[in-house]
Amino acid sequence: MAGKILFSSDIDDPAAWAAALRALRPELELVDWRVAAEPETFDFALLWKPPPGGLGPYRNLKAIQSLGAGINQLDLGTLPPGVPLARLIDPHLTETMVDYAVTAVHRHFRGFDRFERQTRARRWAYEAPPAKADFPVGILGLGVLGGAIAQRLRTLGFPVSGWSRSPRPLDGITLFAGPEDLPAFLASARAFVCVLALTEHTAGILNRETMGAMPPGSYVINMGRGGHLVEADLAALVRAGHIAGATLDVLSQEPAPADHPFYDLPEVLVTPHVAGGIAPGSAAPIVIENFDRAMAGKPLLNLVDPARGY
Numbered sequence: 001m002a003g004k005i006l007f008s009s010d011i012d013d014p015a016a017w018a019a020a021l022r023a024l025r026p027e028l029e030l031v032d033w034r035v036a037a038e039p040e041t042f043d044f045a046l047l048w049k050p051p052p053g054g055l056g057p058y059r060n061l062k063a064i065q066s067l068g069a070g071i072n073q074l075d076l077g078t079l080p081p082g083v084p085l086a087r088l089i090d091p092h093l094t095e096t097m098v099d100y101a102v103t104a105v106h107r108h109f110r111g112f113d114r115f116e117r118q119t120r121a122r123r124w125a126y127e128a129p130p131a132k133a134d135f136p137v138g139i140l141g142l143g144v145l146g147g148a149i150a151q152r153l154r155t156l157g158f159p160v161s162g163w164s165r166s167p168r169p170l171d172g173i174t175l176f177a178g179p180e181d182l183p184a185f186l187a188s189a190r191a192f193v194c195v196l197a198l199t200e201h202t203a204g205i206l207n208r209e210t211m212g213a214m215p216p217g218s219y220v221i222n223m224g225r226g227g228h229l230v231e232a233d234l235a236a237l238v239r240a241g242h243i244a245g246a247t248l249d250v251l252s253q254e255p256a257p258a259d260h261p262f263y264d265l266p267e268v269l270v271t272p273h274v275a276g277g278i279a280p281g282s283a284a285p286i287v288i289e290n291f292d293r294a295m296a297g298k299p300l301l302n303l304v305d306p307a308r309g310y
């Protein structure tokens with residue numbers, strides 16, 4: 001089916017996306033918002049963020065496809081009401097997220113973060129290699145990404161627990177669900193990986209109280225959204241020695257300002273929102289499937305539930 005797709009992203013390459021879509025469906029036209037004219041002629045939008053002027057003029061859109069698994073960057077309140085929105089779930093994205101989580105967990109588990117600091121301080125201090133059995137990992141969010149991360153870490157030999165809104169049975173993973181289980185979950189691990197959806201219920205969930213309830217010497221790995229973490233609380237708990245270290249792929253302000261306090265905390269590693277990668281070649285079939293569904297008036301794959309917020 002032919003059609004016109006609006007593209008808007010400050011991090012994804014429109015030419016690579018146009019080529020990937022054209023390879024599968026030559027009659028599809030992908031137009032970057034910077035050159036888009038006649039907005040009413042667009043059928044579908046592929047967006048990391050909406051164009052600066054918003055989507056108001058694109059009044060015939062049948063659906064919006066996020067260029068991410070998350071959707072908060074789209075600023076839901078500004079999207080045209082009633083137009084369905086889908087998240088992007090892509091095997092390449094999942095694999096890159098799993099890789100990132102495994103790397104961050106191992107770095108803290110094997111003390112590479114400490115050894116990096118010792119190296120700079122010209123210090124040699126032997127410590128016996130730890131056992132994975134003594135380094136349980138807790139995953140906040142057991143959706144597509146959290147589930148895949150949990151299973152990989154378990155396969156690697158870590159005891160793994162997970163926390164989500166509703167219970168999701170996962171082989172070999174200790175499950176916790178809902179606010180009532182949160183205290184037990186927070187006591188269950190040494191490293192915590194956050195891959196929650198960001199909603200009004202999960203904003204600021206990593207705060208003084210919850211991180212304070214983690215066992216002393218715990219590690220925090222945030223791969224969800226910057227809004228999950230109260231940054232000043234983490235900085236205070238790191239300075240107090242309660243949290244031993246953190247790996248943060250997402251921050252409340254991206255790019256982070258040069259004077260951000262985390263840049264002065266050796267225990268905190270910041271990566272510039274690189275944990276997950278969307279590859280046009282791998283994700284294009286999913287986008288085309290959703291384009292076809294939108295044109296046929298069928299429900300989208302990976303549809304966002306506006307009431308749930310994810």
Ligand code: NDP
Pocket residue numbers: 068069070071093097140141142143144145146163164165166167168178195196197198199201202223224225249250273274275276277310
């Ligand atoms: P899913 O929607 O599949 O999973 C979201 C998880 O959050 C679910 O387990 C859900 O619980 C849980 N959740 C939502 N609200 C609550 C709540 N109130 N209490 C407890 N748990 C809750 O999303 P994905 O796994 O695909 O992606 C997760 C997030 O990862 C994205 O929203 C995005 O922000 C982030 N991300 C970051 C990337 C990066 O590069 N840093 C790349 C890709 C994604 P339930 O299972 O019960 O519904």
Ligand code: OXD
Pocket residue numbers: 067068069070071093276277
């Ligand atoms: C996403 C992201 O949500 O890259 O996919 O953050």
